[in-house]
Amino acid sequence: MAEEMRIVLRNYGKIDPLKIDDYIASGGYNALNKARGMSQADLINEVKASNLRGRGGAGFNCGAKWNFAYQAQADQKYVICNADEGEPGTYKDRLIMEGDPQSLLEGMAICGYAIGATQGFIYCRGEYPSVVKTLNAAIAQAKEKGVLGDFSIEVRMGAGAYVCGEETALIESIEGKRGEPRIKPPFPPVIGLWGKPTIVNNVETFANIPAIVEKGAAWYAGIGTPSYPGTKIVTLTGDVVNKTFFEVPTDTTIREVIFGFGGGILGGKAFKAVQIGGTSGAFIPAANLDTPIGFDAMTAIGAALGSGAVFVLNDTRDIVDVTARIAKFFAHESCGKCAPCREGTMRMHDLMDKINAGQGKAADVALLNKLGRVMSYSCLCGLGQAAPSPVLTTIEHFAADYNAKLA
Amino acid sequence: MINVTIDGIKASVPDGSTILQAAKNVGINIPTLCYHPDQSVKANCRVCVCEVEGNRLLQAACSQPVFEGMVIKTRTPKVIEARKTILELILAHHPQDCLNCIRNENCELQSLAAEYFIRDNPFELKVRGLAKDLSTPSLFRDPNKCVLCRRCIEACSVVQIVNALGLEERGSHAMVVPSLGKDLIDSPCIMCGQCIHACPVGAIGEVEDIDKLLAAIADPETVVVTQIAPAVRLALSEEIGMNTGDLPMEVFVAGLKQIGFDHVLHTNFTADLTILEEGNELLKRLSTGGTLPMFTSCSPGWINFCETFYPDLLDNLSTCKSPQQMFGSLVKTYWADKMGIAPSKIFSVSIMPCVAKKFEASRPEMNASGFRDVDIVLTTREIGRLFRMSGVDFRKLAPQPFSPWMGEYTGAAVIFGATGGVMEAALRTVYEVVMQETLEDVNFTVARGFEGIKEAEVDLNGTVVKVAIAHGLGHARKLMDQVRAGESPYHFIEIMACPGGCVGGGGQPITKANVKRIERLDAIYIEDEAMPVRKSHENVEVKKIYEDFLHEPLGHKSHELLHTHYHAKNKSFL
Numbered sequence: 001m002a003e004e005m006r007i008v009l010r011n012y013g014k015i016d017p018l019k020i021d022d023y024i025a026s027g028g029y030n031a032l033n034k035a036r037g038m039s040q041a042d043l044i045n046e047v048k049a050s051n052l053r054g055r056g057g058a059g060f061n062c063g064a065k066w067n068f069a070y071q072a073q074a075d076q077k078y079v080i081c082n083a084d085e086g087e088p089g090t091y092k093d094r095l096i097m098e099g100d101p102q103s104l105l106e107g108m109a110i111c112g113y114a115i116g117a118t119q120g121f122i123y124c125r126g127e128y129p130s131v132v133k134t135l136n137a138a139i140a141q142a143k144e145k146g147v148l149g150d151f152s153i154e155v156r157m158g159a160g161a162y163v164c165g166e167e168t169a170l171i172e173s174i175e176g177k178r179g180e181p182r183i184k185p186p187f188p189p190v191i192g193l194w195g196k197p198t199i200v201n202n203v204e205t206f207a208n209i210p211a212i213v214e215k216g217a218a219w220y221a222g223i224g225t226p227s228y229p230g231t232k233i234v235t236l237t238g239d240v241v242n243k244t245f246f247e248v249p250t251d252t253t254i255r256e257v258i259f260g261f262g263g264g265i266l267g268g269k270a271f272k273a274v275q276i277g278g279t280s281g282a283f284i285p286a287a288n289l290d291t292p293i294g295f296d297a298m299t300a301i302g303a304a305l306g307s308g309a310v311f312v313l314n315d316t317r318d319i320v321d322v323t324a325r326i327a328k329f330f331a332h333e334s335c336g337k338c339a340p341c342r343e344g345t346m347r348m349h350d351l352m353d354k355i356n357a358g359q360g361k362a363a364d365v366a367l368l369n370k371l372g373r374v375m376s377y378s379c380l381c382g383l384g385q386a387a388p389s390p391v392l393t394t395i396e397h398f399a400a401d402y403n404a405k406l407a
Numbered sequence: 408m409i410n411v412t413i414d415g416i417k418a419s420v421p422d423g424s425t426i427l428q429a430a431k432n433v434g435i436n437i438p439t440l441c442y443h444p445d446q447s448v449k450a451n452c453r454v455c456v457c458e459v460e461g462n463r464l465l466q467a468a469c470s471q472p473v474f475e476g477m478v479i480k481t482r483t484p485k486v487i488e489a490r491k492t493i494l495e496l497i498l499a500h501h502p503q504d505c506l507n508c509i510r511n512e513n514c515e516l517q518s519l520a521a522e523y524f525i526r527d528n529p530f531e532l533k534v535r536g537l538a539k540d541l542s543t544p545s546l547f548r549d550p551n552k553c554v555l556c557r558r559c560i561e562a563c564s565v566v567q568i569v570n571a572l573g574l575e576e577r578g579s580h581a582m583v584v585p586s587l588g589k590d591l592i593d594s595p596c597i598m599c600g601q602c603i604h605a606c607p608v609g610a611i612g613e614v615e616d617i618d619k620l621l622a623a624i625a626d627p628e629t630v631v632v633t634q635i636a637p638a639v640r641l642a643l644s645e646e647i648g649m650n651t652g653d654l655p656m657e658v659f660v661a662g663l664k665q666i667g668f669d670h671v672l673h674t675n676f677t678a679d680l681t682i683l684e685e686g687n688e689l690l691k692r693l694s695t696g697g698t699l700p701m702f703t704s705c706s707p708g709w710i711n712f713c714e715t716f717y718p719d720l721l722d723n724l725s726t727c728k729s730p731q732q733m734f735g736s737l738v739k740t741y742w743a744d745k746m747g748i749a750p751s752k753i754f755s756v757s758i759m760p761c762v763a764k765k766f767e768a769s770r771p772e773m774n775a776s777g778f779r780d781v782d783i784v785l786t787t788r789e790i791g792r793l794f795r796m797s798g799v800d801f802r803k804l805a806p807q808p809f810s811p812w813m814g815e816y817t818g819a820a821v822i823f824g825a826t827g828g829v830m831e832a833a834l835r836t837v838y839e840v841v842m843q844e845t846l847e848d849v850n851f852t853v854a855r856g857f858e859g860i861k862e863a864e865v866d867l868n869g870t871v872v873k874v875a876i877a878h879g880l881g882h883a884r885k886l887m888d889q890v891r892a893g894e895s896p897y898h899f900i901e902i903m904a905c906p907g908g909c910v911g912g913g914g915q916p917i918t919k920a921n922v923k924r925i926e927r928l929d930a931i932y933i934e935d936e937a938m939p940v941r942k943s944h945e946n947v948e949v950k951k952i953y954e955d956f957l958h959e960p961l962g963h964k965s966h967e968l969l970h971t972h973y974h975a976k977n978k979s980f981l
Contacts, residue, residue, distance in 0.1 A: 002550060161577070183450045183470045336555065336574075336581025338451045343496035346579035347530055348591075367529050374492040377464045377485075378453050385464065 004261070005223070006247045007231050008207035012099035017134060020141040020242075023102035029147045032052035035110045036149075044070055045210065049217035051229050055279065056082055056202035057306045058382070059228065059295040060322050062209075065199060068189035071116040072197035077117035079317035080174070080193065080200040081107050082164040083124040084158045085133075087278030088329070089309035092233035093203035095245060097124075097131045100207070105153060108205030110213060111199055118331065120153040121193070123170050126160045155191035167200040169335065180337045181381035204233060224250030225294035232293060235365040238274075238312035239266045248293070255289040255358045258312055269314035273398065277306020278328055280386035282393040283319065302393065304386070319401050323394045324352035330387040341384025346376045348391055359407050369395055411477045424458055424771060426468035426479055438519055440497075441556035442469045442922045444538035446565070449557055453493050454519065457481045465489055491523050500579065501608070503553050504775060508609040513917055515607035516554060531713055539584070542590035544769045545598040545762040546913070552610040553583050561601035566906060569712065570603025572595035595715055595978060599708035599880070599904045600762035600913015606903035613762045613914060616783040617793055623782075626666035630748050633756040634674040634734045634813075638824030638909035641789050641930040642760060645916045647801060651923075652930030657806030662799045664807055664826040670746075671809055675758065675816030676729040677737065678823040678832070680952070681705065682943035684969055685727045685829075687901055687960040688835045693870070697724040700875075700890060700897040703829050707767035708904030708913070710973065712880050717887050718975030723900075724980050726970040730823065731757050731764055731950040732773050736968040737813065741956045743792075745812045754855045755782045759778025759789050760824070763904065775968045776819055786914025800815040818849075818934070818941030825931045826878035826908035827854035827861060828903040834865055834874070834902055835942045841867040849941050855932065857907060860885060862897070874899045879906040915921065 006012065014021035023029070035043050048063025062115060069077055081104060085093040108120045125131050135155050141146050161179045163169045168182035171193050192198020208230060212220045222228045228250050234257055235245045241263030248257065257265070258274060265271050273283045276293070282303035284291075291297050298305045313319060331349035336342045351368050354360045372388030373393075379385045395402060408419040413430050420429040424449070430437050441452035448470045454466035460478035465486065473479075481487065498520055505511050526585075539847060540548040541749045560583060563572045567675040571594040584839045585594035640659050641652040660671045690703050704725040706711060725872045728736070734757070739750035746864045759766065767773070768781035785793070794801075809815070820837050822828030831854040838846050852861040854874075859882035862875045875897045877883040883902045907924030910931060918924060935941060943949065957964045 034973075165839075183448065183467070185472065331578055334578035336577045336579065338453055339497050339555070340453050340493050342555065342579055343493075343500055343579060345905045347496065347499075350531070363529075370488070371492060372859060378456050378489045378493060380453065 002112065003314065004246050005249050007211050007223075008096055008103070008204055008233060009099065011103065012095060015100065017099055017101055018137055020102055020138070020145055020147070023100070024147075027214070028102050028210070032106050032109050032113075032147065032215040033056040035113055039113050040070055040116065043110070043213070043295055047114070047212060047219045048222040050212045051226070052212060052220065053228050053295060054202060054203065055208070055232070055308075057202035057304065057395060059305070061376075065189055065201075066111060066114050069117075069197040069199050070189050074197050076119070077191045078114050078156070078196055078198040079112045079115070079117045079120040079121040079205055080170065080198055080272070081108055081206055082167060082170055082200050083122050083128075083168060083203050085125050085128070085203070085212065085307070086162045086165045086238065087307040087309055089237045089311050091235050092308055094128060094131055095202050095233065096207045098134055101134055102142065103207045103210055104203055104214050105142050106137060106149065107209035109148050109151045110209050111201065111206065115197065115199055117199070118150050118152065118240065119150060121151060121174055122155045123164070123174060124155055124157055125211050126158040132157060144398050161335070162273070163335045163381070163383050166264045168201065169381070171198065178335075179385075180335045182394065183380070187203060205348055205368055216330055225297065227290055228295040232308050233309050234261075234293070234308045236262050236310045236312065239314035240264070240310070240312040242268050250294040251292045251397060253290050253292050253394065254284065257293065259311055262312065265314050266311065267314070269316060272296070272313045272315040272317055274313070275311040276309065277304045278309045279311070279329055280383070280389050281306050282389050283323075283397060284393070285397040293353060304389070312385065318353075319394050319398050320356050320405050323390050324356040327352040327391045330383070334383065334387070338380035338384060340375050341379045341381075344371055344379070344384065345387055347371060348388065352391065355402060355405055358405055359406060360405060363407070365395060365402050408473050409473050409477075411967050412481060413479045414481055419770050420471045421552065422475060426466065426471050426473060429473050430468065430479070430481055434799065435481055437468045438522060439556065440515055440519060440554065441522070442948070443558050443561070443605065443684060444569045444604075446558060446561045449764055451496070451884055452554070452556055454814055457485060458486055460481050460556040465860040467505050470867055475714060483926050490963055491525065494519055494523050494525055495528045495530055497554055499528050500533055500535070502534050503532060508552070508611035509612040509615070510917075514609060530745065535582070535932070540585070540591050542592035543596065543766065544596055545611055545765045546600050546603060546611060548553045548591060548611050549582070549609065550582050552608050553578070554608055555583065555608055557583070558605035558607065559583060560597070561944050562601040562605035564653060564881055566881055567597075567599060567904075568884050569595055569599075571598055597708050597715060597904065598763040598766050598913075601905060602916050603762070603913055613786050614765060615789055616765070616785055619783050620756060620785060623756075628752060629754045630739055630752050631667065631754045631756060632670040632672060632742075633668050633758055634672050634677075634731065634738070635659070635822070636674045636687065636731065636757065636759045636761070636909065637678060637828075638760040638912060638915070638927070639758050639790070641824075641927055641934065642787050642910065642915045643791060648795055649801075651926050652933065654801060655806060657808065658801055658804050660809060661804040662794060662801060663806040665804065666793060666797050668756070669897065672734070672735055672738070672742070673809055674730045675820035675823070676813045676946070676948060677819035679817055679943035679946040679949045680733055680969070681829075682832050682836050683728055683949065683953075683960045684842065684965055685725050686833050688725055688727065689833070689836065690841065691961065693898065694873070700895055700900045701725050703901045705823065705829055705939055706902060706909075707761065707763035709767070709880065709883065710900045711763060711976070712883065712904060713887075714973055715976040716847065718977070720887060720890055721973040721975065723890060724973055728969055728970065728971045729767060730766065731759065732780055732971070733969045734813065735768070736775040737952070738778065739776035739778050740968065741952060742812050750776060753778075755780065757781050757783035757784045758787070759784050759908045760787050760915045762786060762889055762913040764914070773969060775949070788914060788916060791916065812948060812951075815946055817943055817946050818938035819943040820946075821933055821935045821938060824909040825855070825928050827856070827876045827901065828908060828931070830854045830874055830876050830899070832943055833899070836944045838865065838867065839942065839944065846942070853941060855928070857921065857928065872899065873897045874901070874916070877900045878903040878908050880904055910952050941976070
């Protein structure tokens with residue numbers, strides 16, 4: 001069976017997160033120094049060659065993204081770390097920030113050097129006040145040590161809106177506006193925070209950077225699956241024996257995650273489904289368990305790796321009920337900006353509740369299907385596009401469960 | 408130029424074009440709802456989505472720029488299904504009372520529902536159940552009808568910079584609300600009604616007073632007298648199926664008579680009178696060291712704005728009442744006397760391109776005649792409705808004259824309806840008064856046009872008078888901030904609350920785009936050009952009222968009837 005492989009969690013549990021000297025003693029900030037010895041273009045090419053893809057969910061090539069911001073001409077540029085970890089069942093970013101905050105700061109500083117930014121922001125989930133304390137302490141220590149050079153980092157707290165994990169909504173929120181996504185294009189690397197070129201990367205993405213710079217792109221590109229190399233932290237919840245986290249290479253299969261690392265289904269029950277990537281993730285049936293968790297393999301089965309949350313259901317669970325609750329979540333978290341999401345998430349919730357209450361008809365299921373399909377390609381941002389996924393995939397894979405509840 | 412293919416048609420379109428613009432170039436109209444030609448792109452309704460080859464996601468045509476080689480499909484089954492579903496979603500959360508909606512047959516959502524033949528909506532009807540805001544005498548809000556396009560917010564906060572409207576809540580509970588969740592009357596709203604034009608549906612509209620008019624007409628004891636504001640005639644043409652400006656004034660008068668108005672007079676008369684009062688006020692301020700720059704005071708939205716946001720500058724406002732209110736106080740005094748009609752029997756109606764005029768008429772101090780000076784104000788839209796209801800066929804009406812004493816007007820009054828018009832009219836008179844010579848070319852073209860702020864200098868016997876003109880309160884703010892900072896170089900500033908001036912007023916036929924406002928401006932200057940007399944001080948009836956009644960500009964009677972004072976709104980939360 002595959003082994004755990006810790007890159008972003010390389011120092012987790014090994015060093016005192018509140019002691020920058022521990023981080024430095026374990027090789028911390030060597031990468032930043034090395035990066036500053038390289039030209040910006042070489043550094044970006046190195047990151048590009050590693051084929052590191054964003055760990056926030058969209059899976060865009062990190063170096064290519066940086067290059068857009070590097071190429072953009074502006075008097076100021078910004079680096080933003082998306083730490084608005086709002087996906088239910090996901091706590092990987094918290095692990096990194098709590099266990100090894102300096103690795104995040106170092107990754108951001110390397111990005112700052114690469115694109116020519118001197119100001120960074122960490123947009124931290126509002127429900128993580130203790131993490132904010134850790135981050136501020138880490139930033140103060142880094143400043144005192146002078147390791148960040150001319151790069152400054154400030155922590156900003158979210159206020160609980162799920163949509164602020166969407167990078168442009170996050171930017172709006174930092175600007176003090178209502179947290180709502182912007183129209184793209186323009187993309188943030190061209191026009192971002194306060195209209196300036198801005199890189200928004202996830203915590204896990206940044207935490208990968210020092211290792212890549214230090215050990216080289218070729219090393220990184222050789223780990224896991226080639227189209228989405230490296231590792232991924234997965235956080236296991238639900239009816240699984242080991243409800244904990246693992247950092248695994250991206251060619252690890254779902255079956256290995258659940259039945260290997262996860263220790264199988266709790267209480268000796270049978271597997272029913274797993275939802276991967278967070279609340280907007282697809283529900284995956286047993287037939288697809290041998291899919292590697294890498295981005296493209298997941299996309300190929302109509303799923304998404306997303307945040308790496310792994311939510312396991314045993315065969316006694318009422319999947320229609322679970323899906324109805326998820327629909328409620330999205331109706332609550334839609335920002336209300338675009339019509340298909342604003343109205344669509346509300347209708348999905350209504351229809352799911354109706355079916356779940358035993359009052360649904362086959363036509364309601366068909367309507368859900370059409371509505372979900374339309375939302376998936378018509379909504380303004382990723383929230384509305386992904387929100388129907390649990391509904392659509394449970395209808396697809398667990399039609400019998402729906403039929404059993406129809407009036 | 409960028410080469411694209413749209414529905415199989417190859418086209419070369421300018422760099423930076425959106426799909427919407429590119430499609431229009433090749434003759435394909437893509438449906439829109441939140442799109443507004445003069446506003447920022449919002450892309451929030453998603454009705455304009457199209458397929459772009461190579462992309463699973465549909466793209467909003469209003470926001471997506473084209474790229475070289477882009478292949479766009481605007482009416483595939485996928486696109487049509489998406490548009491229909493989105494429209495069904497919006498409609499299912501919108502009251503189905505089109506038949507008695509103020510925007511029936513003039514509603515962008517209704518048109519889309521028809522175009523996409525929405526029949527059996529699969530989504531159950533849900534209405535928000537929010538209370539209507541009827542707090543102002545000018546405009547109402549029905550938040551249940553709101554489709555969250557946000558055009559009203561942009562009109563209010565970007566065009567007017569009033570910021571009376573904002574968003575609250577999220578998801579399907581999201582709603583547009585007056586700031587701080589207050590009623591409109593307690594918000595910074597200045598009742599200009601530009602949000603009415605911006606609204607694609609019936610979520611905002613004018614408070615209607617047609618029934619009060621009909622009751623007055625039905626009462627044989629009541630003498631119903633009306634005044635018509637300068638910008639009404641040309642725009643009313645649009646309401647009754649004619650081209651802008653095509654309804655002849657005397658036929659308009661005949662139509663009003665047919666409906667049952669006893670006397671038709673003209674606000675233009677008091678517009679000319681305003682020039683004499685305001686022109687002399689300016690000269691007095693210039694010669695006696697009065698507060699300068701002097702601001703015009705014809706636009707009630709502007710007055711509300713100044714009282715709300717610039718209460719420290721109220722002394723700069725001309726003390727002249729607006730032409731509507733000058734008319735109101737004279738019709739129940741001077742005119743009643745001339746006609747031998749008891750003022751108590753007069754029902755004074757004004758027909759305005761404006762909704763703020765309704766508020767102005769209701770101001771407690773507007774009773775100089777001893778009665779309510781103006782009893783009701785009807786907008787151009789309401790008069791349009793009245794004509795349609797009454798079945799008036801303008802093609803068959805013989806022209807009729809205005810009633811005497813307050814119906815005559817000059818070209819100078821006509822142009823009050825355009826931004827820059829009051830200024831130009833004032834200059835025509837002030838020039839002749841000061842220079843004691845005939846102004847040969849009355850066209851101060853520098854005061855004309857749609858530019859946000861215009862400025863000019865006039866040399867009056869060695870005294871250079873600097874003037875500025877702004878329309879739309881966002882532009883006005885710039886001039887006001889200059890005055891507040893003590894840096895204004897001007898002596899006289901004309902402000903009209905609405906873009907284009909009264910031609911673009913909140914009571915005019917629904918005007919989505921500024922091109923329509925510009926078309927109306929053109930019609931105004933055509934009318935002015937055709938007038939035999941184009942200077943206010945040459946208006947014979949105005950001369951007569953000074954001889955018989957007022958005696959002199961800024962005199963005792965004028966002070967009593969034609970001038971007013973202003974009040975800071977004291978909206979402490981601003």
